[in-house]
Amino acid sequence: MSTGAIRRAQLVTPFGVGAMSVLVNGTSVITAGLDHWYDIDDAGRLALEEYQEHDWRLEKRLRVSEFRLPPDYRYQGQGNDNRNVKLTVPVLRFPRWCFCMFCKRLKISTLTMQQPVLCKDAKHADWKYKPRMSQVPFVAVCAGGHLDDFPFDKWVHKAHRPTCSGTLRLKSHGGGGLEGQVVSCDECGKERSLRGITEGHFINGEEHTTLSDQLSTPNDPFLCTGARPWLAKLEGPCSNPMRGALRAAGNVYFPKVESSIYLPQKEGAVSAEMHELMRHPAVSGTMRTLHGIFGADLAVQVLRDNLLKNVPPELFGPVSDEELMAGYRDLLGVGEIVPESGEDSDAELLTGDDEWRFPEFQHIRHTPKDDYLSATDPGVHPDLRSHIERVRSVDVLRETRALRGFTRVRDGVLKLSEGKALLRREPLPPVQAWLPAYVVKGEGIYFELDAAQLAVWEARADVQERAQKITDQYSAVASQRGLQNRTLSPRFVLLHTLGHLLINELVFACGYSSASLRERLYVSTTPGREMAGLLIYTAAGDSEGTMGGLVRMARPDNLRAVFVSALGDARWCSTDPVCMDAGEKGQGPDSCNLAACHGCALLPETSCEEFNRFLDRGLVVGTFDKPDLGYFLPFA
Ligand SMILES: [Zn+2]
Ligand SMILES: [Zn+2]
Ligand SMILES: [Zn+2]
Ligand SMILES: [Zn+2]
Ligand SMILES: [Zn+2]
Structure with a gap:
């Protein structure tokens, strides 16, 4: 099966390997593993070089020898050139369970089924055309990245291996919730509602789910069998609890994408x-x-x-x-000094962002001149100089975004080898290993906060207290989900929020769509790697990316105007005083924002590196109670 009209970049994320999507004909499919990407009947017609891309730093980091762009589908070549014609990214039909709208009958189909599944129930025996069955909206997931069909037969019979194999039906007993969805068996007459199937919680650090504990009894839990339908593997080692999910739910797929700005050696x-x-x-x-x-x-x-x-x-x-x-x-990458942790097993968790970003920071803050990375110094407007130390207009940059795996259930930590193992059936030796990626050329504005001014501001107790609230909120979430703790420093929240405010202003001033601008934070307080920089860049990959619009906005007069306007707007959110008040307790995703909401500081998901978390206008322009809390007060 082919994917139809999904854009190439979307086959890296959000519809990369292991993700579900719906084709134009309504079939729900899952993007298949990398083993059969670029498969073609006649190997002589494959010109792989068209899809190969390199970024030496990212290759080292992810331990692969190259990246590959997803193929673009061509019906025919140009002239006699038949290379790469009709290349597709394979997909498989999932979930396999279908049900009939008329008689509610459930039937399991196959991953490779190409034809519509027709209902053969006796109730339609005299129908000339048998009704077409639809795929069910339910699946089952485990935190190890596995995905399976929802076990309707086991659930209704409360047994791991039901002895009854009667015809099942999925009926709706009114009400919108899961409790109204009932599975029944024609043969033995058993019935069971789907109430609670998506629920789970931690007891003493151990995950428990309704599906696993209640399918039969808590003493005999129903556990994951390691199914990976996108690799056509329905079994594998795993004994995590499983939970039900709607196939379109947000916790079914969290892509892990690594991004790199190309740096010349x-x-x-x-x-x-x-x-x-x-x-x-x-x-x-x-x-x-x-x-x-x-x-x-x-x-x-x-x-x-x-x-x-x-x-x-x-x-x-x-x-x-x-x-x-x-x-x-x-x-x-010959001659590159790889940071200590890059070589040992810590790299399984990837080097810390500050360590990985530091070389980018060192390049961009100067005025690199290279075909793939070039920046100039437009100067800083006198009005901004007290707060902004340097500005760069980044005329050319090249970003590679690679998919290195995904998680399900939670957006948790993913080891490098575990992520790669989820992407293909058969592992490749490092010299042949590759990951799907897309590459965009773009442009950007880079600036850095004034180091002296920042030091004074960061030393203030009230500033640290404010940022600590976010750190505390995040710790609570992290311990719940088994994530690593993070310290959200005042400069991090400040630069992050400022980035959002500026992007919103640039969208307004330059007419970019906000989804086409991205933030990239260069923030660290680690001694020897201190950074307080922000890059706002185009990431669309089409002509909009290189219009020169952003570069123009880096000029002193223009940038001053953008700052004044963005900071001015930041003082009052359309939902204030609610937004500012909410800032005392935390709001938004994981309650990890203070004074920041959709009315003032949130961006489209694709623009933000942090899922719209760790934002606070208070640290940028002050609060109603403490107008001098913000870094920018004396300026704006
Ligand atoms: Zn039917
Ligand atoms: Zn039965
Ligand atoms: Zn599993
Ligand atoms: Zn707001
Ligand atoms: Zn952000």
Whole structure:
């Protein structure tokens, strides 16, 4: 089955491997694992290089050798070029259970069923056309990332292995809730409502769910069997509790996406021609092989000789020895000092954001000149100088966003190897491993807070107290869900909220759709890695991304106007005084916002790195009670 009209980037997220979506014909499907992406009848027609992308830092971080763009579906090639025609991302039909709108009969179908499932119930024996069955809205999930059909037969018979195999029906007994949904068996007459199937809670740190504990008895819980229908594997090791879920519910799929801004190893060293040459599949393959043998000590002549065996010489014409070696270093990250934790098992949880972002911060805050990353210094308006230390207009940047796995039930911690294992049936050795990704070229505005001003503000007890409220709220959520604790520093909340306010203002001033702008926070108080920067950039990947609009807004007069307007608006939210009052207790997602709501500081999900949490206007412009609490008071 093909996915129909899902956009390519959406096949990385939100409809990546293991996610469910609904096709135009109404069929609910799940995006299949990576094993059969780019499958084509005639291997000679596959030109994989069109989809291969590289970002050496992200490759190292995720331990893969390349990224691949999802294929775009083409009915036919241009002229005689039939390469990559009719490539699709495979999907499987899920959930397998169907039911009949007329007689309520339940029937289990198959993952590969292509035709509509027709109801063969005796009630329609005399119908000329048998009614078409629909897929049920219910599934079952476990926190290990597994997903299964809801066990209707087991649930109604209260047995792990029911002996009765009578015809089941799913009836609605009025009322909108699950309690009104009743499974019944024609044969033995048993009936059971779906009340509570989505519920679960923790007892002494152990997860308990209604589905697992109540299916038969709590002493004999019904546990996950490791089903991964997107890999066509219905069994595997797992003994987590299962819970029911609506297939469209938010807790069924949490994609883990890692994003990287491409950093050249040496700015300007790799020319556009060299980047082009490296797209030739033999080039990256040869470089990788040689890297395995020689590592950083590879002699340029050896590299050139070996490449010439596999690549047409005319491609090399303009490429100098220096460029060749620079390309080699960028592709394989040769000479890069990998942070300590990058090598040991801690990397399973990925390096901390501040450690990973720090090199980006170091590049962007200067004025890099490279085909893939270039920024200039527009200067800072005198009115902003007391609070803003530096501004950069980022004329070109290249972002790679890769899917490295997903979780279900909770947006919890996901180890690197566990995430990858969920994405394919058969693991690949690291030299061949790849992850689905998309790449966008864009532009942005970067700025940093004034270090001295920030230090004074951050040292204030009332400021720290305010931020501590958010940290406390998050700790409560984190301990409930088994997440790592985080300290939300005043500068983090300040820069994050400021980012949201500025994006809202830029949308208004430049006419961008807000979903096309993204924030990227460079915030750390770790000694030696202190950062207090924010990048706002375009992420649409189409022409809107490179219109030059954002770069123009980085000019001193324009940026001043954006700040004044954004900070001015931030003083009063359309739901105030409610929004500001709510700020005393916490509101919004996980109650992790103070004075911030849809009326003032929230953004579309795609724009925010933190799921619209950790926001507070109070730390930006002060509260009604404490107008001087905000970092920006003296300015605005
Ligand atoms: Zn029927
Ligand atoms: Zn029965
Ligand atoms: Zn499981
Ligand atoms: Zn508000
Ligand atoms: Zn955000």
